[in-house]
Amino acid sequence: MGLPNRDRVFSGSFSCLTTIILLLGSVLTLIEAGKDETDRLALLEFKARIVDPSGVLSSWNDSNHFCKWYGVTCGGRHRRITVLDLHSKNLAGIMPPYIGNLSFLREVYLQNNGFRSEIHPQFGHLFRLRKLFLNNNSFSGQIPLKLSHCSNLLLLDLGNNMLEGNLPAELSSLSKLQRLRLAVNNLTGNIPPLFGNLSSLQVFSMGFNNLDGTIPETLGQLRNLNYLSLGVNKFAGTIPISIFNVSTMTFLGAIQNQLEGSLPSDLGFTLVNLEAILLSDNHLNGSIPESISNASNLRKFEIPSNNFAGKVPSFSKMRELRWFNIGENHLGGGQSADLDFLCSLTNSTTLEILTIESNAFRGPIPDCIGNLSTTLGGFGTCDNLISGTLPSGIRNLINLESLCMWGNSISGNIPSKIGNLNKLKDLDLSLNKFSGHIPESIGNLTMLTKLELCGNNLRGLIPSSLGNCQNLLLLDLSTNNLSGNIPPEIVALSSLSIYLNLSQNRLTGSLPGEVGNLKNLGELRLDGNRLSQQIPSSIGNCISMESLYMQDNFLEGPLPSTLSSMRGLQVLNVSNNKLSGQIPQFLGSLNLTNLSLSYNDFEGALPIGGVFRSAISTSIVGNKKLCGGLPDFQLPKCNYKESKSTRISRIAKVLISTSSTLVGVAWMLSLLYFFRYRHNKKASTSSSFEEGLLRVSYQSLLKATGGFSSTNLLGVGSFGSVYRGLLDQTQLIVAIKILDLTRHGASKSFIAECEALRRIRHRNLVKVITACSGFDFNGNDFKALVYEFMSNGSLDEHPIASQYTERSKLSLLERVNIAIDVACALDYLHHHCETPIVHCDLKPSNVLLDDEKTGLVGDFGLARFLPEATHKLLANQSSSVGVKGSFGYVAPEYGTGSAVSTEGDVYSFGVLILEMFTGKRPTDDMFENGLDLHRFGKAALADRVEKAIDPVLLQEIEELENRQTVALEGKNKSWCSIQECLVFIIEIGVTSSFESPKERMDIGNALTKLQGIRNKLLEFIAIA
Template identity: 55%
Template sequence: MLKSNETDQLALLQFKAKVTYDPLEVLSSWNYSRHFCQWKGVTCSRRHQRVTALLLPSLLLQGSLSPHIGNLSFLRVLDLKNNSLRNEIPQAIGYLFRLRILRLDNNTFGGQIPDNISHCVNLESLWLDFNELVGKVPGKLGSLPKLRILVIHSNNLSGEIPPSFGNLSSLQVLSAAANQFVGQIPETLSELKMMRYISFGANKLSGEIPFSIYNLSWLSDFYFPFNQLQGSLPSDLGFTLPKLEVLNVGGNQFTGPIPASISNASNLMRLTIAKNGFSGRVPSLGNLHKLQWVSISQNHLGNYGEKDNLEFVNSLVNASRLELLQISDNNFGGMLPETVGNLSNRLGILSVGNNQLFGNIPSGLRNLVNLELLHLGGNKFTGRIPGSIGDLQKLQRLGLKGNKFWGEIPSSIGNLTLLTTLNFEENMLEGSIPSSLGKCQNLISLNLSNNNLSGTIPTEVIGLSSLSIYLDLSQNQLNGHMPSNFGILKNLGFIDISENKLSGEIPSSIGSCILLVQLIMNGNFFQGNIPSSFSSLRGIEKLDLSRNNLSGRIPKYFENFLFLQKLNLSFNHFEGEVPIKGVFSNSSAISLDGNDNLCGGISDLHLSTCSIKESKQSRARSLKLIIPVITVILLVTGMSCLIITSRRSKSKREPATPPSALLASVLRVSYENLFKATDGFSLENLIGAGSFGSVYKGILSHDDHETLVAVKVLNLQHRGASKSFIAECQALRSIRHRNLVKIITSCASVDFQGNDFEALVYEFMVNGSLEEWLHPNREAPRNLTLLQRMSIAVDLASALEYLHHSCETPIVHCDLKPSNVLLDGELTAHVGDFGLAKFLPEATNNLSSNKSSSVGVKGTVGYAAPEYGMGSEVSTSGDVYSFGILLLEMFTGKRPTNEMFTGNLTLHNFVKEALPEGLAEIVDPVLLVEREEGETSKANAHKQWTRSFSVKECLVSVLAIGVTCSSELPRERMSMEEVAAQLASFRNKLVKNMRGQPATYVTA
C-alpha cells in the first residue's frame, strides 16, 4: 500500500504524463532527483508534506488534465489558467473535498461542466471562462455553500439559468456572459444578498428582470447587455442599489423613462442603456461625480420641441472623470450647450449625431483637447466649421455629415494628423479642398460629397497612401483634370467622383488601385478611351462611367471580371461590337443606352447586328491573337523535342524532363511575351533581386485579356540558377495550397541575342513581401497590427504543415525568410521562391536527422538551421527552425542579423531570456500600444473578467513557440502540425476576445 505522500507524487507524475507540450520546461524539475514538494508550481503543507497547491498558470502547457488529479486529496488551490489544455474536465475533480480555488479559465476544455464539482463543499472560487464548454450548467452547483466567485462566461453553455443558483448564499460574483442561455432570469437570484457583480450579457435571455433583483443592495456591477430583455427600470433604482458602479442593459428592449432616482447612485461610473426604447427626459446627473461613461444612444429620449432637452449635459460638468458621452440617435432638440466645452478634459468620445440639434458649434469645444471621436452628423447645425477644430490634435474620427455648414473647409484641418475618418457629406461647404489635408497621413476614409466645393482635386489628397476604405468627392463642382498620382492608392476600395465637372482623359494610374470594389465616375466630362490599365481591376464589383464623353471600343477584358455585378457605360460615344460573356451575358447588370454606334451583344440588348466589315475586323483581330499563340506552342513543342532528344544522348545523371514540361499549364509564353509584359524588363518594373535572378512586375496579355503578374527571370550565369529553376518547377507542379504562391506558367526559350532564357511567371501579390512590412522604409511607412501578424503566422504555419505532412512526398522549402513571404490584397500570406526546395525520402522526414551531407548550407544566413552548417542533411526540422526565427522577427521587429546580435547573443537567446517578465523590452513597441488611461481598479477587474486572453499573454505564447521552434537541437523543435494548431488557437482566442468588447454605438 502506498504512503500518502507517495500517492501525491504518483498523481503529479500522472499529471505530467498528460502534458504533451511544455515549452518553458517548467515540468523538467518534476523527477526523482528532488522531493516533489520542491517541484516548480507545487506547494506542500509543512507538517505532512502533502500537496496543498498546484500553481501552473500562463505556461503554454498543452495536453489534457489527468483524472489522477483527484488523488491530491489535500489540494486547496488548483490554478491552471491561461494554458492550452483540452478535452473534458475530469469528474475526479469532485474528490478534492478540501479544494477552495479552482482556476481552469482560458484553456480549450470541452464537454460539459462535471456535476461532481458539487462535492467540493469548501470551494470558494470557480473560474471556467474562455473555454469551449457546452451543455447545461449542472443545477448541483447550487449546493456549494461557500462559493463566492462563479465565472463561466465565454463558453457555449446553453439551457436556462439554474434556479438553484439562488442557494449560493455566499456568492458575490456571478459572470455568465457570452454563452447561449435562454429563458427568463430566475427570481431566486434575488436571494443572493451578498452579490456584488452579476453579468449575463450577450446571451438569449428574454422577459423582464425580476424587480426583486434590483434590491440586491450590495450590487456594484449590473451587466445584462445584448439579450432580448424587456420591461422598465424601477423608479427607485438609485435608492435600492446605492453601491451601483456599472449599469449596463444596452442592446435590449427596455422602455419607459430613465429613473430620476439614478442621481442617488453616487458611486455610478458607467451608465450604458443604449439601443433600447427608453423615452422622456434625461434626469439630472449632477450628483454622479464618478461618471466615466454615459451611453444612451439609439433610444427615444428627449423631445424635438423642448429647448432644455440637453439640460442634463450641463449637470455633467461636475463629472471630472468623464471619458465617453454618447447621446446620438434620439429625439433631442435645441442647441448644444456652450457648457459642453467645460466637460472633463478626459473626454475622448463625444457623439451627439442624428438628433434635431441646431445652431453653431460651441466655441468652447476647442477645450476638449483629448477628444478622439467627434460625431455631430445628422442634425441641423449651421455656420462655418471653426478653424479652432484644428486644436483637437488627438482627434481620430470627425463626422459632420448631414448638417447645414457653409463656408470653406478650414485649412487647420491639416493639423489633425491622427485623423483616420473624415465625413463632411451633405452640407453647403464651398471653396476648394484644402491641400493641407495631405498632412493627415493616417486618413483611411474621406467623404466630402454633396457640397458646393470647386477647383481641382489636390494632388496632396490623392497622395494619401493611407486611404484604404473610402474616397467620395461626388456631387460637387470640382473641375479640371484628374491628378495623375492615383497609383499611390493601392489599397483603396471605393472611389466616387461622380457628378462634378472633371475633364480630360481618365488617368491610367487608376489601374494601380487593384483593390477597388467600386469605381463611380459618372456625370463628368471625361473623354478618350477606357485606359488599358483598367484590366488590373479584377476585383471590381461596380463600375459606372456613364454620362461622359468617352469613346472607342468596350474592352473585352471586362468579360473576365468575375466579381463585376454592375457596369454602366451609358451615354458616351462607345462603338463597335459588345462582348457577350461574363457581365455582358446579363442585360440587367449592364447599361449601354445612349451609345449609338454599338452593335452585337446578347439579344436582350436589342442592338443592331454588327456589319460584315465589323465581323471581318473581329476575325482579323482573333487571327492576330491566335497565330502567335499557335506559333509559340509549336516552337515550345519543337524545342521540347530537341531538348528531350539531346538529353537522351547525354549521361543518365542529367535531368530527363525539360522544365517547360514540368508544368501542365495551358498558357504558353515566349521571351517576346515577357519582354513586352515587363516593358523590356525595365528598372521601373523591377520589384526584387536575388542571387539566382530578378523579379519584375508585368501585365501579361493573353486570350484577349490582361493579367498582372510577377516574372522571375533566372540569372543563368550564376551557378545553380538552372538547377533552381528545375527545382522550383518540380516543387510547384503538383502542390496546391491557399498559402503558397500560385505559378501561372514557365518559359524556357532564347532572348533576342540567342542567349538561353528561363523564367517563371507567378500571380502578382499586390502588398509585396513581408520584409517590406516588417522593415519599411521612411518613404513608405507600413505597419501590421497584432491580429494581422497572428494571421500571417497562421498562414505560414499552415503552408509548411501542408508541405511537410500533406504532400505525397514531403517537401522542405529550405529558404523561409520575410522576403520569400508575399502578401495579397487581403494580407493573406503566401510562401514563395522554391528554388532551394528538396523532396524528402521517408527516412529524413523527421525532427532529428543528423546524416552528413556535402551540399553545404541550405538557405540564408540567420534563418538557416545551425545543423546545416555542420553538414547535416535537409530535414523538415530545418524549416521549423527558419519558421521559429521568422516568428521571433515578426513580433520583435528585429532581424536575426541585427548588429546587436554578436558573440553568444542571438535573436533566439534574446527572446528566451526575456520571457515572460521582460516582454516589454523585446517586443515590437507598436504592439504594446494599448489605451489604459483613466481606468479604476474596479474597471480593471471587470476588464480581466471579460478579456482573459490579453495582448501580453498572446505575445508571450507566440514568442514561446518561436523560441521552441528555433532551438539549436532539432529534436527539441516542434512539428509544424503542433505549431499550426497552437497558433490557430491563439489567433482564435484573440479574435473572440476582440469581438467580445462592449459596443460603442458610434457612426461618424
C-alpha cells in the same frame, strides 16, 4: 536492597506502557510516511500525463522532497500538500484523476493553461478544498456533481472553458461559497432557484453561456452579493425586483439577453453602492429613473439598444462617471431642452465616453459641452433630430479622438477652432445642414484617419491644407456645393485606402496627375461634377482600386491604355461624358463586374470578351457609332469598305488560318500515331492546352529543371511534384508541375486543371503560362503545367506560429491581406465566373505568395464546375478522386458522399483563417476527443480571444503599442480596437467552418468583413 512488590509491579507496567507508546508512534510515523508517499505518487502521475513545454516541472524528481518541488506548498505541522499553484505555465493535456488523492489540498491554481477533457469527479474527494481555479483552459463535459462535497469551498472558478450541460442544483449546498464564476462556457438550461441558498455568495458570474428561462427571484436572497453578471445568454422575462433590493450590489450586468420590463423608480436609493450597470441589447422599456443620480459611485452606465423613452434625468452627483452610453433607444421628450442633461455631466471629471446616438433628441447642443471633462475621448450624438449650431466650446475637448454627429440638422459654420482637437482620429459631421467653407484649420488634425462631411451645404474651395492629414484612410466630401479645382494635395494622399469621395459637387478643371499616388485606394468617386479634359494616364498606378466612378462630368478623349494595369478593378462608370475613340479590348480582360460607358462618343466594334459577354453587366447606350458585339446589345453589324490592300490582307489571313488548321490536323494525327507506336519514340511531342500559349517540350522542361534535379524541387503534391525552372524561350523563372501519371486520378486532375485555368483570370489566382502533354524519351506519357514562379513560396512554408522555422514570419497585416486575397479568389470562382467553380482543395500549400506577399490560389486539380451536369469533361471525376480535399481542410459533408458545393470551399477557407491567426494546424496533436480547430476558435470567442492568437502576433501588437506616443488610456483603447479586429477575424473563421453548410458565411460577406478589418488595422498602424 530490592524494591517492594508494589513498586516492582508499577515499574514493569510503566515499562510496558512506554514500549506501547513507542510502538504506536512508530506505526503512526509509518502511516504518515505512507500518506507522504501517496502525495508524491499523485504528483508524479500528474506530471506523467501532461505536456510541459517550458519545463516548469523539471524539479519534480527524487533529488528533492516533493514539498520543495515547484508550485507545491506543504503544511507546517505535517509534510502534506496544501497548495498546488501552476497557473499560467503553458501546461496542456488531460488532467489525471490522481489529483483527488491529495486529500490535504486547500488551494488549487491551474488556470490559464491548456488542460482538456472532463473535470474529474475526484475533485469531490478534496474535503478541505477552499479555492479551486480551473478557468481559462479547455475543459469539456459537465460540471461534476461531486464538487458539492467540497463543503469548505470559498472560491470556485471554472470560467472560460468548454463546459456544457445544466447548472447542478447540488452546488447550492456550498454554503460557504463566496465566488462562483462559470462564465464563458456552453452551459444550458435554467439557473436553479436553489442557488438562492448560497448565502455567502459575493460574486456570481454566468455570462457568455446559453442559459435561458427567467432569472430566479431567489437571487435576491443573496444579501452579500456585490457582482452579478448574466450577460450574453438567453434569459427572458423581467429582472426580479428582489435583485434591485440587494444593497451590497456594485456590478449589475445582463447585456445581450431578451429581458423586458422597466427599471424600478427607486433604483438609485436601493442600489446606492452601484458602480456599473450594463443592460444593453435587451427589450427593456420605460424611462430612466430620476433616482439614478443618487447612485453617486456609478462609473459605467450603459443601456444602449433597448426601448427606453422619455426625458433623461440629471446625473450631477456622479462625479466618478467614466462611461455613459444611452444610444439606440427612443429617448427625448420632443422639446428644445432635450439635451440639457448634458450639462449635469460636466461634474463627471473623469468622463471618457459619452454616446447618445440613435435616439429622438431635439433642440440645440448646449454651450456647456465646452465644460465637459478634458478626459473625454469619444463623443457621439449621431442619428438624432438635433438642430442649432455646433458650439465653439467644442475646441476645449482637447483629448477627443472620435466626434460623431452625422444624421442631424445642425447648421451654421464648422467652428474654425475645431483645428485645436489635434488628437482627433474620426470626425463625422455628415448629413447635416452645415454651410460656409471647410475651415483651413482642419489641416491641423494630422492624426485624422476618417473625415466625413458629406451631405451638407458646404461651399467654396476644398482646402489644400487637408494634404497635411497624412494618416487619412477615408475622405468623404460628397454632396455639397464645393467648387474650384481638386487640390493636387488631396489626390496625393497615399494613405487613402478605403475611399475618396468628392462626388456631387461643382468641381471643375482636370483630374490632377497626382491621382497615381492612390495606389492603395479601394474606391474613387468623382461623379456629378464638372471635370474636363482627359483622364490622366497616371490613374493606371491605382492598382488596388476596385471601384471608379467618373460619370456625369465633361471628360474627353480616349480611355487611357494604362487602365489595363488596374487588375483589381470591378466597377467602372464613365457614362455621360465626352469620351471618344474605340472601346479598348483590354477592358474585357479585367475583372469587371459592372461597366458603364453610356452616353459618350465611342465608335467602332464592341469587344466580345469578359464583361462584354453580358448586356446586364455592361451599359453602352447613347454611343451611336458603335457596332458589332454580341447579339444581346442589338448593335448594327460592322460594315467596312475594303480597299484593295485590305482585301489582300483579308485573303492572307484566310490563307494563314487555313494553313494553321491543316497544321493542327496534322499535329493531331501525329499525336494519335504517337499514342499507338509510342514505344518506338525517343523524343516527346508537346502541346499547349490553350491556343496562343507558349509551346514547351519534355526536353525543354528537362533542361529547365536541370534534369528534374532534387535541388530544384519545390514540393510534392497529391498528383505530382513541382520544380523550379528557367525556360530558354523566355528566360523566365517558372514553377513546373510534373504530373505523376502512375497515381490514380492524375490524368483527370491534369484535364480538370487545364479546363479550369483556361476559363479563369484573376489577380489572386496563380497564372498558368503553358502546359505540356506528350511523351518522355522512353515513350511514356508526360504531362506538365508551367506557372508563374512565386518567390515567397506557399503559405505552408511561412511560420504562422512561433514553432515554425522557415522563412520570415508573417505580420498581422500581411495575414489579413492574404486572407482577403484568398477570399477574393474564392468570391471570383463562386460568383463571377461564367460557370461557378469549386476549388475543392483549399489549404496553405495551395496558397502561393508573390514578391509582395500577395496571396494567389493555385492547384485546380480537384476543381469542379457547377452545375456538373453541363460539363461532361468532368462528369466522371468524382468516383476517381473520392473525398474532395485534404484531411483537416475538407468539408465534413464530403465524407458522407455529398456533392461538391461552394460551401465546401468556405469550410476550407474557415479552417485556413483559424490556422493563420491561431498558429494551430487542424492536424495538431492537441485536436482530439472532439476538440478541433473550429471548436478551439469558438471557445476563444467566448474567452479572452488573445489567449488563442498566435504568440508571434501578440508580440507584434505589443511592439506596436510600445511605439505609441499617446497616454496609457489611449493605449488601452488601441488594444481594444486590435482585440476587436482579432475577434472579428476568429468569428469569420468559426462562422465559415460550421459543420452544417447552411450555417456557413457566404464568401462575399467574409470578404467584405475582412476588408473592413484591414481598414481598422491600417488605422491602428497609422496611429502607432
